[in-house]
Amino acid sequence: MKKFFHLFLSLEKDLIVGGQAVMEGVMMRTPSAYAIACRRADGTIVTTAEKLPRLSDKYKWMNVPVIRGGATLIQSMALGVKALNFSAKIYEEDLEAKEKAKEGALDAIPVLVDGTTDEDFLKAKPKVVMPENAKPKKAQQSAGAIGSIIFALAFNIALFIVAPLVLTNLLFMSLGWAPTPTIAADAGWLEFIKAYVWKIKLDTFGAWVGFNLIDGLIRMVFFIIMIFSMSFLRDIRRVFEYHGAEHKTVFNWESGLELDVVNARTQRRQHPRCGTSFLMVVMLVAIVLFSVINFEAMWLNLVVRIALMPLVAGLSYEVIRYAAKKESGAIFKLMTKPGLWLQNITTQEPDDEQLEVAIVSLKESLKLEPQSRDGLSAVRPR
Secondary structure, three states, rough: OOHHHHHOOOOOOOOOOEEEEEEEEEEEEEEOOEEEEEEEEOOEEEEEEEEEOOOHHHOOOHHHHOHHHHHHHHHHHHHHHHHHHHHHHHHHHHHHHHHHHHHHHHHHHHHHHHOOOOOOOOOOOOOOOOOOOOOOOHHHHHHHHHHHHHHHHHHHHHHHHHHHHHHEEEEHHHHOOOOOOOOOOOOOOHHHHHHHHHHHOOOOOHHHHHHHOOOOOOHHHHHHHHHHHOOOOOHHHHHHHHHHHHHHHHHHHOOOOOOOHHHHHHHOOOOOOOHHHHHHHHHHHHHHHHOOOOOOEEEHHHHHHHHHHHHHHHHHHHHHHHOOOOOOOOOHHHHHHHHHHHHHHOOOOHHHHHHHHHHHHHHHHHHHOOOOOOOOOOOOOO
């Protein structure tokens, strides 16, 4: 889910660009367009770009604070899926080309009939006929993308909402901060689980504040462990390097310097508008907002927390948006600090070739901006 939030940027001109790292590439987003650039196995860079509708111009209510965050999140998730599908397609094409090249190399080697050294007596090459696929490939990819989104949402709800809430309830009972349920001696395992999980019994508002604080801390620990574990995977580390290239290129653009590898190389990797910072702010905002929820029934707490996630995302968006401005207060800067620290994991130092891909992506996106003929002289961020 983290990759979708990297596009979580305002449609206003003062934020200009953002992006998302994908497999061997980067997607860059400008206010009116997006572009994806990926490097093939042979070293060439392939791109695709498209204009985006300015929905906030057509529907003024979509520019209302908090609401605009939810609208931008939905659009960002859709773009994220497009970017991932494009990069996966390039990756698959490279794999197919590699397999064909390997088959061609094997075909070039003569296979002799057993018992002879005469090259005129060669074995006939077997002809393999693969069954035709019943479903069109595009339909399969769309179904796979939808399935991936549903699985990702379900996994994140289970890991970051259900599990922390249940564990916090069990922790409070074990420490004596909440009353332990009375269970009959002959109770089965289902009654036992329901007794300890089905209800949250806290008497005071202060107890609920403490409960939600620990719940939020457990959620953060889960997130950090997940990110840290993923960083050891070679393919994920490559994505993190492209993530670093994306940030350096955005800083290059915002600094007003010419977009090139030399200038991008010297920029920082940690950006306040990163999706990592956004997710950490989401967890902080959730602690505060969920503290006012004090239903005894566990299922009601779960339902309300899931229902409030769009509001949490909208409020977090406003915090990230304001914290990125120079005039923002210390409290907003402080709220984004944990995300900046965590970016030491989620962004890695890119090489020049990765920076080149990110720069190509941004330039292709800027070409579709309406401010200028070539897009590259568009107004820089304030």
